[in-house]
Amino acid sequence: MGEPEGLGGDLFELGVSHHTCADRAIGLLQAGAVALPDVLPHVFLDDDHLDFRDLDQPPVSGTCPYCGREGQMTDEHVWPRWVSKLLREHFGTFDPRKSKGPVSRETIKLLTRLCESCNGNWLDVLETDVKPILAPMIVPKAAYKDLNPSEQRLLAVWAYKTALMFDLADQHGPRVPAYHHELLRIRREVPNNVRVWIGAYNRDWAVRLHVADLTIGQDSSKPNARVFTFTAFRVLFQVFIAFPWGSLTLASSQHHISDLYAESGLHSLTPSTGRTIRWPLNGVAFNDEAMDVLAGRFDHYETRLLRPGDA
Structure with a gap:
């Protein structure tokens, strides 16, 4: 789906869906069958705090192997x-x-x-x-x-x-x-x-x-x-x-x-x-x-x- 005109590359949260329902959710959005609020919440990515794991390597000790979280x-x-x-x-x-x-x-x-x-x-x-x-x-x-x-x-x-x-x-x-x-x-x-x-x-x-x-x-x-x-x-x-x-x-x-x-x-x-x-x-x-x-x-x-x- 192309970027909506006039958004200037910003990211917005349209909702949350289970992964097995994602295709249907996207289809409903594309068909205009979903009523969205007038003001959508922004989604921000802070490049300074992104920590991408080496997913082609085994999990690192001290981190969760599934999500990469440290601590707890x-x-x-x-x-x-x-x-x-x-x-x-x-x-x-x-x-x-x-x-x-x-x-x-x-x-x-x-x-x-x-x-x-x-x-x-x-x-x-x-x-x-x-x-x-x-x-x-x-x-x-x-x-x-x-x-x-x-x-x-x-x-x-x-x-x-x-x-x-x-x-x-x-x-x-x-x-x-x-x-x-x-x-x-x-x-x-x-x-x-x-x-x-x-x-x-x-x-x-x-x-x-x-x-x-x-x-x-x-x-x-x-x-x-x-x-x-x-x-x-x-x-x-x-x-x-x-x-x-x-x-x-x-x-x-x-x-x-x-x-x-x-x-x-x-x-x-x-x-x-x-x-x-x-x-x-x-x-x-x-x-x-x-x-x-x-x-x-x-x-x-x-x-x-x-x-x-x-x-």
Whole structure:
């Protein structure tokens, strides 16, 4: 939309909209269907106080990875408290290193640092929204669960968020670029350079995590992607996060046993098929050995990122 004549480049606030409603809001404004006040509030940008983050680099320690805010930082559990509570109710006493251990834990002690605002607002809303869907999958009371496209999207966003939290809690420091956190905060969706799958797990570990670093494309000599394969008791997620921006394409260069495992037991949550799926796929659940094979399945994949302007 062009700049209104006579405004001289000034910025005005026309209103506030949720990002999913923005296109409709713009359409209504362009159609003149919205009654605006005679005097619009100005929006000012102070160049002297703009602090742009290096979004292509991992988040900086001491700042919120999602919004970049300094100060008012709090500890956040990578495994949400409600997941720990659910597992504790099932196992009685549990230690995340053992299937049923002698150590009584209130929570799974894996922490990272976030600002109070992100921690207590939109991240809390995400946990509240996903819990009714995910909780009956972590400790199932039925043999299967049908997931509609909206539920699949929410599970994918949660798994992506959780993978980013694992990266933040890495003892060697985070590696995923900060723009992934920023986009998640703004859009609450999984970008095109991330893939998410869901499956089932049939062993007695409360939680498991496998992280693999990969080098994709021909332009990098160091790892520029991470794969997080993790379980919360009976549910398994796999999240592939590419660091460079673009539309991600994955193709197996050989028919490996891990491909058979993935095809028989993993549903792809992104990109969405737009159809209801039944979890677990084909009633398949992975044991520890199969999960380890699955975690390394991208070693023989050909990976391509299609960037804007590429043919």
